[in-house]
Amino acid sequence: MDGRGILLDALRFHGHKCWASVAGVRAGLAALRALEVRRSGGTQLYGIVEIGEDHGGMCFGDGVQYATGCTFGKGNIRKLAVGKLAFTLIDKDTNRAVRVSYKPTLQKRISGSAFMTKRGLGIMPDDIPEAEQMEVVDLIWDAPEQDVLTVGAPFQYQGHWYPEVMGFVSCASCGELVAKAYLRVVGDKLTCIPCSGYER
Numbered sequence: 001m002d003g004r005g006i007l008l009d010a011l012r013f014h015g016h017k018c019w020a021s022v023a024g025v026r027a028g029l030a031a032l033r034a035l036e037v038r039r040s041g042g043t044q045l046y047g048i049v050e051i052g053e054d055h056g057g058m059c060f061g062d063g064v065q066y067a068t069g070c071t072f073g074k075g076n077i078r079k080l081a082v083g084k085l086a087f088t089l090i091d092k093d094t095n096r097a098v099r100v101s102y103k104p105t106l107q108k109r110i111s112g113s114a115f116m117t118k119r120g121l122g123i124m125p126d127d128i129p130e131a132e133q134m135e136v137v138d139l140i141w142d143a144p145e146q147d148v149l150t151v152g153a154p155f156q157y158q159g160h161w162y163p164e165v166m167g168f169v170s171c172a173s174c175g176e177l178v179a180k181a182y183l184r185v186v187g188d189k190l191t192c193i194p195c196s197g198y199e200r
Contacts (some may be wrong), residue, residue, distance in 0.1 A: 006139055010066040016125035017108050017133035022140040023085060024063020027100040030151050032068060032090035034098040040069035043076040046079045047115065048088040054082035057129065058103070058121065090157045097157035105147045108135055124155075137152060171195055 007025060007149065014021040032038065035043060047070035050059045061079070064070070064087045070077040085102035109117055114132040119125065125133065140148060165181040172189035184196035 006067070007137070010063055010136070012023050013066045016116075017130075017134040017137050018059050018125055020057040020059035020085065021063040022137050023102045023151055024060035024065075024087070026034075026063070026084070026140065026145070026148055027087050027090070027102065028064045028067025030145065031087060031100045034100070034151055034154055035091050035096055037089075037091050039067070040074075040076065043074055043091055045070050045076060046090045046092055046161075048080050048090075049077060049084040050080045050084040050088075052079060052083040052148045054143040055083060057085050059062045077160075086172060090155075090159070092161050095157045095159065096154050096155045099152040101150045101152075103148060103150055108137055108141060109139060113139075119169045124153035 006029075007022065010021065010025045011017050038110040045068060047064060047068055047189055049064050051058045051061045061077075063078060065072070068077075068089060070089070086099060087101075088099045090097040099178055113136050115125075115136045118128050118132070145151070165179065167180045168177040169178065169180060169183060169190055171178050171183075171192040172186075173191045173195035176192060178190075180195055183190045184193055185191075186196050186199050
């Protein structure tokens with residue numbers, strides 16, 4: 001798939017067109033290139049995205065997920081809640097890692113765009129004219145990488161990995177399926193966490 005195809009697929013995955021998701025796609029692609037690895041179909045790659053919660057740039061995380069294949073559903077990405085548009089990608093086979101962060105170089109132009117002005121007024125992205133959405137998308141997508149990202153040098157990640165626990169068991173109390181790692185023992189029964197009375 002060509003670059004524009006990747007971009008358009010990523011925007012469909014994200015659900016709307018915005019600059020932060022595009023920055024995330026570019027960060028993810030840059031990280032893959034820096035580590036010389038392919039997009040993760042399984043869990044061989046692991047990501048740490050620094051976006052946190054409750055701010056307008058969290059869309060960065062969807063771009064990273066699409067580009068790298070590290071997804072919350074597969075459990076091979078997590079949030080480090082520091083409110084930054086930055087991401088570390090780790091190859092679990094070698095523990096080689098790279099951190100990529102978004103540069104503020106284009107933020108004045110983005111902040112002054114019709115798209116961001118309308119977002120600031122509470123207008124939802126899909127209610128903003130397509131041309132205004134694409135203005136900020138193309139600004140980030142078409143800019144030279146050195147104007148958009150800081151790609152760090154690869155380094156050795158100091159972490160270890162637990163094997164995946166496969167399989168599900170029905171909770172003895174409610175009957176719903178529970179991943180084995182989340183079963184709790186209550187008397188002689190295996191139950192889910194909510195039925196067990198435990199917090200975790």
